[in-house]
Amino acid sequence: MSRRTSLKDIAERVGVSTALVSYVINGQEKEKRVGKEVVKKIRAAAVELNYQPNQIARSLRRGSTKTIGLVVADIANPFFGNMARVIEDEANKQGYTVIFGSSDENSGKMGSLVDILINRQVDGFIIVPAEGTDLQIKVMQEKKIPLVLTDRYFMEVTTNYVVLDNFGATYDAISHLIEKGYKKIGMIAYKSNLIHMKERIRGYIEAMNNNNLGNEIRIEEVRNNHVGIDVEEAMSKLTAGERKINAILFATNALTISGLYCVQKLSLKIPEELAIIGFDGNEAFDFFYSPLTYIEQPIEEMGKEAVRVLIEQINGSTKIVHIKLRHTLIKRQSSL
Amino acid sequence: MSRRTSLKDIAERVGVSTALVSYVINGQEKEKRVGKEVVKKIRAAAVELNYQPNQIARSLRRGSTKTIGLVVADIANPFFGNMARVIEDEANKQGYTVIFGSSDENSGKMGSLVDILINRQVDGFIIVPAEGTDLQIKVMQEKKIPLVLTDRYFMEVTTNYVVLDNFGATYDAISHLIEKGYKKIGMIAYKSNLIHMKERIRGYIEAMNNNNLGNEIRIEEVRNNHVGIDVEEAMSKLTAGERKINAILFATNALTISGLYCVQKLSLKIPEELAIIGFDGNEAFDFFYSPLTYIEQPIEEMGKEAVRVLIEQINGSTKIVHIKLRHTLIKRQSSL
DNA sequence: AAATTAAGCTTAATCGTTTAAGCCATCAAG
DNA sequence: CTTGATGGCTTAAACGATTAAGCTTAATTT
Structure with missing residues (x-):
């Protein structure tokens, strides 16, 4: 060269x-x-x-790289892939470049990823924090590293965040099922302390309680590194026996997909034997023989807002911004 | 800070x-x-x-940033998202960080993307080149910028590349359909001069010719910025009238999905009225009522090889490497 | 005519690392 | 007692861009 x-x-x-x-x-x-x-x-x-x-020389001198670090759980997951795309476009518009990394929901991996990005002097971060990274985030916050969390956040750490109103989303979904006459509604979620999961579960529980269905509550929490087998076990458990459910809500995209594989295996009739509500859009939901009702996230808005807030922060704003966006419930055949 | x-x-x-x-x-x-x-x-x-x-200072002094630039068509497309993930992991293993950008199959956008990355002094590129970027690539090549093309390449420009044996893939798919007794086989592809498309089409044509079905050849080429309407039109054309087809091959993942929406709309019976072979895996293929037969690409190998070859190049190797990987035909109900 | 202002340029430090070159002991060998 | 290694350190230039400070010369003001 x-x-x-x-x-x-x-x-x-x-x-x-x-x-x-x-x-x-x-x-x-x-x-x-x-x-x-x-x-x-x-x-x-x-x-x-x-x-x-030469941007490297310029960065060294100016002390700013015009680069933002994006840490997601897995860029190959369509939800994060779509988000990355929105963030990329929005960042480019503002003259920023994006460096990304996947944490695999692993706190150690996330830590080293963040370190690498800090060493590369990124001007700020958009992070989908993994479980147990509250301290990492707190330390970054204390070092005044510009930072926006998305998809989830930590109650104990005051940071900027842009997330879905998860409680509202599942509350709405369950209300819809109840309206349609379903009462024995179960839920499959991840076993996790992350707020988005807690909130999704809370939405389910409150909706059930508020409709006097408190004693019908049935939640199965699965391990995110054993989705396949755990979901299978959970599904068998929920759809058999005395208290067998007749409707189910999945807490994420991946869980929904896993659930659908089980439905195929168990050859359940949807929605006659089991009504389903999924999370996030997915082409697979459209081609399932009984097209899925699902909770649609405003990915575009989420990404755009995250970039906007981050750049404000980079430019010196010190006000902390909390943004909760609303979902859209796409009603289709699987919950008729 | x-x-x-x-x-x-x-x-x-x-x-x-x-x-x-x-x-x-x-x-x-x-x-x-x-x-x-x-x-x-x-x-x-x-x-x-x-x-x-401080990696910025280090980079300036050392003249190497330990960063690779990844340019794909669209990171939100699962095929590229998966590839990005593999590349990320592999690059990290070797101490490299990835900066990415989406070209939207647009040569202008790709140009400015590459410029930005060059100014950020990336050590090398992995590029899924857009149509009409042969000159851009040639110029990079002449400037001795380490570079590996993937998914496609240019016959007229001698570069490293890691691609699928596209000809073999569609040849194999068509042969399988013929074996199953289908003769009136059509194909929907993108209108494009890019080699991967040409090769996929060539595989279809040769397989047809070699089985004396030359006069049954029916190819519809659609515009990649009007996939929805063009595929719909193509599907109506192919599945009606005198020469109506009874099997079809789609040239990409996105085309397959679009095609499936049409199949739903036209309520065609799969495979009785129309056998289908799709391209790339996709969860949607699994949940389509008649699970799709598809051509699976070795994404992992592709990404790994691309990184390997690129790093060799960065380390001074001057030998040009051409790699063609084999597909796997996943046979299922849609082509029974 | 002296003093001030403006125009148009250069100098040199700086950002944080890397690295060739050189300095000064100490110690062993001749 | 000189020469040459060897060990252990420092100096300073370099990477490429930015930018405060200063230096000339010419033009304007008093």
């Missing part, structure tokens, strides 16, 4: 100091009173030599 | 020059004969002050 042209090259060709070139390149020729002729020559040389500023 | 600790801080605390600290931090205490006591003190101070090297 032959050396790229630098400010110095232009300076030499035009016969001036690098300072002047820098001023012109950065559009400060007025304030710094650079001569008209010289400005022209510098511009011409820059074009001719195809000058592109 | 209070200033982070630098080499200088450690040097001052221990009472030595920054050079020594740098040597120790980089594990060169042997070659550079640093005193045992001093090494200990420096190590202790580094830990105590929680020293983390």
Whole structure:
């Protein structure tokens, strides 16, 4: 890779100091009173030599990289993939570049990911925090590293966040099922202390309680590293025996998909034997023989807001922003 | 953000020059004969002050950022999302970080994306090139920028690439359909000059010809920015009239999904009225009432190989590598 | 005519690391 | 007692861009 042209090259060709070139390149020729002729020559040389500023040098000097670090659970998960896309576009619009990493919901991995990104001097972070990373986040917060959490947050740590109104979402979903006449409603969620899960479960419970169905509450919590077998076990448990349910709410996209595989296996009739509500959109929901009712998240808004808030923060704002966005319940055949 | 600790801080605390600290931090205490006591003190101070090297400064000095630029069509597309994930993991293993961007199959966007990444001094690129970017790629190649193309490549530009044996994949798929007794087989592909599309189409044509079905060949090419309506039109055309087909091959994941929506709309019986073969895996294929036969791509291998080849290139290898990987045909009900 | 202001430029430090080159002991060998 | 290693350290330049401060010369003001 032959050396790229630098400010110095232009300076030499035009016969001036690098300072002047820098001023012109950065559009400060007025304030710094650079001569008209010289400005022209510098511009011409820059074009001719195809000058592109070295962002690394610039970053070192300016102390800002115009880069944001994005940490999600798994970029291959469509929910996070879509979010990443929105964030990418929005960041680009504002002149920022995105570096990403997947934590796999693992606190250790998230820690080293964050370290790497800090060493690369990202200007700020958008993070989907893994379980047990409250301390990590707190430390970042104390170091005044600009930071926005999304999808989830920690009650004990005061940070910016942009999340779904998870309680409202599941409350609404359960209310809809009840309205349709279902009473024996179960739920499959992750075993997790993360707030989004707690809130989704709370929405379910309160909706049940408020409709005098408190004693019908049946929640199965599965391990996120054994989704396949755990969901299978949970489904068998819930759909058999005395207290067999006739409707179910899944707490995430992945859980819904896993649940659908079980439904196939157990050849349950949807919605006759079991009504279903899923989480997030997914093409698979459309092609399931009984198209799924699901809770749609405003991914686009979420990503955009996250970037907006983060950049405000990077630009020095110190106010803490909490944003809860509303879902949309897409009603279809699986909950008729 | 209070200033982070630098080499200088450690040097001052221990009472030595920054050079020594740098040597120790980089594990060169042997070659550079640093005193045992001093090494200990420096190590202790580094830990105590929680020293983390500033990668920006390091990059500037070393002329290498340990960063790779990944340009895909759209990170929100599961195929590319999965690939990104594999690349991320593999790159991390080798000490590299990934910066990504989505081109939307748009040559202009790809150009500016590449420019941005070059200015950020990425050490090399993994690119899924958009149509009409052969010149861009050629220029990069001439500038000796380490580079691996994937998913597609250009016949006219000699670069490294890691792709699917697209011809073999569709040839195999069509052969399977013919074996199953289907003769009136159509195909829906993108209108594109990109090699992967050409090869997929060529595989279809040759398989048809080699089975004396040359006069049954029916290809519909749709615009990638109007997938919805174009596929609908193509499907109506192919599945009606005199020469109505009884089997179809889709050239990509997105096309398959679009096609399935049409199948729902036209309420075609699969596979009785129409056998289907899709491209790439997708959960939706599993839940379609007649689970889809599809061409599975070795995404993991593809991503891993791309990273491997790129890093070889970054490390100075000048040999050009061409890798074609084999698909797996997952046979299921939709082509029985 | 002296003093001030403005225009147009250069110098040099700086960001945090890396690394070639050199300095100064100490010690062994001749 | 000189020479040459060897060990253990420092100096300072370099990477490429930014920017405060200062230096000329010419023009304007008093």
